[in-house]
Amino acid sequence: MANSNVKPATGKLGIMVVGLGAVSTTFMTGVLMTRKGLAKPVGSMTQYDKIRVGRGAEKKYLPYKDIAPIADLKDIVFAAWDVYPANAYESAINAEVLKEKDINPVKDELMAIKPLKAAFDKNYAKRLDGDNVKTCKDRWDMMEQVREDIRNFKKESGVDRVVVLWAASTEIYVAPNKDVHYKLADLEKAMKDNDTANIAPSMCYAYAALREGAPFIMGAPNTTVDIPAIWELCEEVKMPIAGKDFKTGQTLVKSGFAPIIGTRMLGLNGWFSTNILGNRDGLVLDEPANFRTKEVSKLSTLESILVADEQPDLYTDYYHKVRINYYPPRNDNKEGWDNIDIFGWMGYPMQIKINFLCRDSILAAPLCLDLCLLMDLAARAGRVGTQRFLSFFLKSPQHDYTQGEVPVNHLFQQYVMLKNAIREMGGYEADEEID
């Protein structure tokens, strides 16, 4: 780490999580259990992965923390907001993701994480009905109250830095609107005018975080920070953002599997993906307007991996469909099916079926940890705006659509971007090409 020009990770790192549901409590419990030596952070790149730095005789394989100054798990302090008043212990028990034996050893720490009142608007998630909600005059006031929460948390906990992570429910789809979301001044005016149709509560959290000098991560598919007005704010306050939508189950498989088809020059006629899911996330996504947000995010994956313009014989007009069905008996144990209709030599058809019996929050928790630690690192490295190197963790990576930029969805290209950024922040050469 001798060469790293990133500010050191001194003092405590505050992680303020929007939403204290299945994903957040699984994340928090795992970090606290790992800290006590009672669990292993399996799936976390920052805790396990080793990457090459240097070439030839100079080549070494090092864990990320030996390349760049990543915060230690023991320095993390959690806080959260939620619509429901249950503390992190009660919420972890309710979520039924982890067994009580894996929660109880950190019961006291979890009970101390009591959710702050949510910046919430029921129109954005009709299926939620909690009363731990802020009373707000307008969206500007909503944002100011979140800023105050962040300042209070800093003061009370003594943390040096804060990262804000959205792991709350998926909001209804807000399409980017040129009159509201393209310029910072327009966005601020809309917040002051209480334009509730265009300003989602998540935008108030993001705006507040950035103004308080905290990087913001969007773990759901919400539009929130995927708008030019927020990019402008990032430039003004010199803060990084990342989004959107954790890449956990089916989309992880898709972005890792599609390259098999594309690399072997096989053709694609169609890809049908369906899921059953029974947790609160599934309940919210059962509402068509909320599912629309998820659908937009999930559909974007294939198009940039199997590209018709590059191989018209193989990838023109394939049919891509994604469904999520709410099915309570499975709770957090999502089951995903993929049916892939491919074709080979002389156009002869074949099928591939993938059945992934996964655990949603078990897959999401390590992503929360990695995203928070790497965003804190990016902020200390002085990186500003959308952090494309974090696309590896995200289903629908943010990109500048106003300039026609195409996002990278290919898992292994995303991994190269991640490795290069870690190398760069460690003062090494970002020496790997994307082919």
Ligand SMILES: NC(=O)c1ccc[n+]([C@@H]2O[C@H](COP(=O)([O-])OP(=O)(O)OC[C@H]3O[C@@H](n4cnc5c(N)ncnc54)[C@H](O)[C@@H]3O)[C@@H](O)[C@H]2O)c1
């Ligand atoms: N688990 C995965 O694999 C995965 C993958 C990608 C994205 N996600 C996204 O992560 C998010 C969290 O998933 P989950 O399974 O923990 O859901 P969950 O329903 O268990 O938890 C979400 C919590 O957010 C709270 N909430 C909603 N709006 C809020 C607001 N405005 N302010 C504060 N709190 C608010 C809800 O009350 C709820 O407790 C969802 O948006 C989901 O789509 C999850």
